[in-house]
Amino acid sequence: MTGSSRTGSLAAFPDIVWLTFRQQLGRRRTVLLVLLAALPPLLALIYRAFGQVDVRSFTDNVFDLVSLTIVLPLATVLFGSGAFGAENDEGTIVYLLAKPISRWVIVSAKAFSAVSLSLVLTVASVLVAGVIELLPAGADGASATEAYVAAMVVGSLCYSILFLALSLFTRRALVIGIGYSLVWEGALSSLLPGIANLSVRQYALGAADGFFQLHEQAARLSPTTALTLSAILIVVAFGLATWRLMRFEMSGSTD
Amino acid sequence: MTAQTPPVGDQVAAPAIELAHAARWYGNVVAVNDVSFSLGAGVTGLLGPNGAGKTTLLHMLAGFLAPSAGIVHVLGRSPNRDPSVYRQIGLVPERESVYAFLTGYEYVRLNARLQGMRNADSAARAAIARVGLEDAADRAIGTYSKGMRQRAKVAGALVHDPQVLLLDEPFNGMDPRQRLAMMDLLVEMAGAGRTILFSSHILEEVERIGTEILVLVAGRLAASGDFRAIRALMTDRPHTITIRSSDDRRLATTLMADPAVFAVELKDNAVSVQTAHLSAFRRIIAGASRTAGVRLTEVVPADESLESVFDYLVRR
Numbered sequence: 001m002t003g004s005s006r007t008g009s010l011a012a013f014p015d016i017v018w019l020t021f022r023q024q025l026g027r028r029r030t031v032l033l034v035l036l037a038a039l040p041p042l043l044a045l046i047y048r049a050f051g052q053v054d055v056r057s058f059t060d061n062v063f064d065l066v067s068l069t070i071v072l073p074l075a076t077v078l079f080g081s082g083a084f085g086a087e088n089d090e091g092t093i094v095y096l097l098a099k100p101i102s103r104w105v106i107v108s109a110k111a112f113s114a115v116s117l118s119l120v121l122t123v124a125s126v127l128v129a130g131v132i133e134l135l136p137a138g139a140d141g142a143s144a145t146e147a148y149v150a151a152m153v154v155g156s157l158c159y160s161i162l163f164l165a166l167s168l169f170t171r172r173a174l175v176i177g178i179g180y181s182l183v184w185e186g187a188l189s190s191l192l193p194g195i196a197n198l199s200v201r202q203y204a205l206g207a208a209d210g211f212f213q214l215h216e217q218a219a220r221l222s223p224t225t226a227l228t229l230s231a232i233l234i235v236v237a238f239g240l241a242t243w244r245l246m247r248f249e250m251s252g253s254t255d
Numbered sequence: 256m257t258a259q260t261p262p263v264g265d266q267v268a269a270p271a272i273e274l275a276h277a278a279r280w281y282g283n284v285v286a287v288n289d290v291s292f293s294l295g296a297g298v299t300g301l302l303g304p305n306g307a308g309k310t311t312l313l314h315m316l317a318g319f320l321a322p323s324a325g326i327v328h329v330l331g332r333s334p335n336r337d338p339s340v341y342r343q344i345g346l347v348p349e350r351e352s353v354y355a356f357l358t359g360y361e362y363v364r365l366n367a368r369l370q371g372m373r374n375a376d377s378a379a380r381a382a383i384a385r386v387g388l389e390d391a392a393d394r395a396i397g398t399y400s401k402g403m404r405q406r407a408k409v410a411g412a413l414v415h416d417p418q419v420l421l422l423d424e425p426f427n428g429m430d431p432r433q434r435l436a437m438m439d440l441l442v443e444m445a446g447a448g449r450t451i452l453f454s455s456h457i458l459e460e461v462e463r464i465g466t467e468i469l470v471l472v473a474g475r476l477a478a479s480g481d482f483r484a485i486r487a488l489m490t491d492r493p494h495t496i497t498i499r500s501s502d503d504r505r506l507a508t509t510l511m512a513d514p515a516v517f518a519v520e521l522k523d524n525a526v527s528v529q530t531a532h533l534s535a536f537r538r539i540i541a542g543a544s545r546t547a548g549v550r551l552t553e554v555v556p557a558d559e560s561l562e563s564v565f566d567y568l569v570r571r
Contacts, residue, residue, distance in 0.1 A: 009338075015368045019354070026356050091350040095411065098317060098346045099369040100339050246336055250319040 016109035080163030147212035300461030303471035345412035355397030401428025
């Protein structure tokens, strides 16, 4: 047994990703999320069964209300906060931190896991629903599908990393994340338009607006502004998560 | 081991672990207070009642708690916020949780890979063999008994052959056979020049593995060094010696006349004697047996166990 033959800190990245996938995919909540993500394709089948091909109606009622308002925030808050949350709750984080690995590598691997799981789930959900219901509508339907795929990509990136960082500051990241989505982005944003600058939902809608003209009230940010704010959010959240992990302390024990 | 309170034991030239006036407090609660000692190669037991600061001390050494004051060095540098130090540290935390969904082999191999070892597979197999977990290596850890989980944790901590091994209550949940095997493993590692510090509330374990101890009481280092040497320094506490002879009553009568003997009691077919000076008593007992004309069959210090030392230090 010797430790003389060693690789660098970055070599741990795939192992942490593998570990996090095993952690996340073994949980019951992931099965519930998959069922939830199946809802848009199911609704698309119902639309088709009734012979309706109405791009505007489908994007407003399914993509906006179900995919963007329910599936995306729930998937990202569960995968984002769960990436470190499970390790923190169960105390296994010590096995990761007691290793010669730079903290930014650990955060990168955890963020990669959370984002990729969220992306697969949300993008696949929108893509399948779009293929079923919107592609027969021609170019307009294809643009609408592309728009909401873009929204899922931007939303998955921003929400996942935001909630991942949040979970390193509080054990209530899940509750706060859902509260942020429902109260801040839902109720308050309709009363205070300025909130759009601090709303991941608006960043996602702004990105979608670059592909498909959403109705007037939907996107309050231009695609450029939305993508710029998304990039700032990702960098800040990643930096805060790394900073927090570097200062990690075992919970206060007097023994 | 060197320490300020009180200095007992061997000096080590290049200490692997060094604390100088280290303290840690949580708000108004002082968990560790002005602790200084240094450790070289060997096994050292960390003793103390609940709340004494043992886990806090181990967390400081593992780099997971910054000292509020003083210095904590492992292998010559501060372990806090320096991940590279973990190439030379193995840690077995007290908390039982391990990745329940991984097999024992996957867990140990993961530790090896996270250590950056290229030979992770063979290192994991070797570490599993060292803790005697081969038969269960391909089972999920969630199905393990408490003792098996402990052994998996130890295998994960030593897979990269660290210079310093920190173990918080490592024998928890192990059966007697597993404990003995684990103790032998730690002694073997210490023999190979590793520095091993473990906390335990089972005093027999500490006594069995090594004679070096650190005793924490209310966050302070009450004693450190060879526990028998510490015991010898406790001149204000009489030693108890149990003697069996061909005529216990006659021997007891003779011993009562000696001023070095505090008390004599006949019980359980033996003579129980209390004296302040153990070395002087060894000479006295030889003369007393000749005077009384009795044959000694057994002379045993009855209270030299670590438990008696520990009890004394805690109550002092």
